[in-house]
Amino acid sequence: MAEGFKDYFSDTSDAYRTYRPEYPDALFAWLAGLPPRRDAALDCGCGTGQASVVLASYFPRVYAVDPSAGQIASAVPHEGVVYRVAPAEQTGLPGASVDLVVAAQALHWFDFDRFYPEVRRVGRPGSVFAAFSYGLLSIDADLDRIIGRFYREVIGRYWPPERAHVDDGYRSIPFPFPEIAAPPFAMEARWELEHLLGYLATWSAVREYRQRLGTDPLPELAREVRDAWGIPEEGRTIVWPLALRVGRIA
Numbered sequence: 175m176a177e178g179f180k181d182y183f184s185d186t187s188d189a190y191r192t193y194r195p196e197y198p199d200a201l202f203a204w205l206a207g208l209p210p211r212r213d214a215a216l217d218c219g220c221g222t223g224q225a226s227v228v229l230a231s232y233f234p235r236v237y238a239v240d241p242s243a244g245q246i247a248s249a250v251p252h253e254g255v256v257y258r259v260a261p262a263e264q265t266g267l268p269g270a271s272v273d274l275v276v277a278a279q280a281l282h283w284f285d286f287d288r289f290y291p292e293v294r295r296v297g298r299p300g301s302v303f304a305a306f307s308y309g310l311l312s313i314d315a316d317l318d319r320i321i322g323r324f325y326r327e328v329i330g331r332y333w334p335p336e337r338a339h340v341d342d343g344y345r346s347i348p349f350p351f352p353e354i355a356a357p358p359f360a361m362e363a364r365w366e367l368e369h370l371l372g373y374l375a376t377w378s379a380v381r382e383y384r385q386r387l388g389t390d391p392l393p394e395l396a397r398e399v400r401d402a403w404g405i406p407e408e409g410r411t412i413v414w415p416l417a418l419r420v421g422r423i424a
Contacts, residue, residue, distance in 0.1 A: 219280025351421025
């Protein structure tokens with residue numbers, strides 16, 4: 175992350191771990207099959223380790239770095255994952271030490287001019303870099319309309335500017351590696367109403383709205399969502415299509 179990075183997540187790290195959706199195993203199985211070796215992986219901007227622990231199913235050693243001490247303190251422990259508080263641009267790993275580098279919902283926060291040389295430094299010959307992100311969720315037409323209006327019109331101006339990269343599927347982010355075409359992947363969850371509301375509360379724009387205006391935008395949204403949801407305990411399928419940029423580290 176850039177020098178003087180703004181920490182949006184340390185004070186909500188427990189909620190982040192509880193309410194964020196999980197990446198599909200199929201994504202990591204596909205990524206693990208790309209490099210010629212499978213000894214070690216690096217998760218940059220790892221947060222609470224959602225991607226790190228899944229990577230540990232495919233790599234015997236996973237290094238996971240994040241500049242947020244709160245996120246690392248709340249990270250999911252795993253015997254195959256080594257967590258450390260460090261920026262993605264300066265991981266502290268030895269050169270040519272990993273076979274796969276990933277940035278899960280994190281690349282848009284990084285200083286690209288400093289991060290990509292670090293990827294080249296730590297990657298072994300033939301290693302792979304993969305960045306993936308997810309934007310606005312989809313449930314059904316009514317709920318999508320309500321949540322979409324909230325996302326764009328109510329809290330839209332309170333998203334950090336880096337969020338624009340997520341909204342355009344990372345296509346505007348510079349990518350200096352020969353790209354590998356990726357199959358389509360999506361995250362999917364079956365959540366009850368309260369879990370969805372907990373997830374929406376983790377959005378950084380909600381936090382920024384509260385700090386700037388001194389009011390909470392969620393109660394009004396919650397009323398609209400409840401009316402459209404029906405029985406609160408009834409689970410709904412929620413989908414987040416994933417945007418991927420994958421390339422071979424030269």
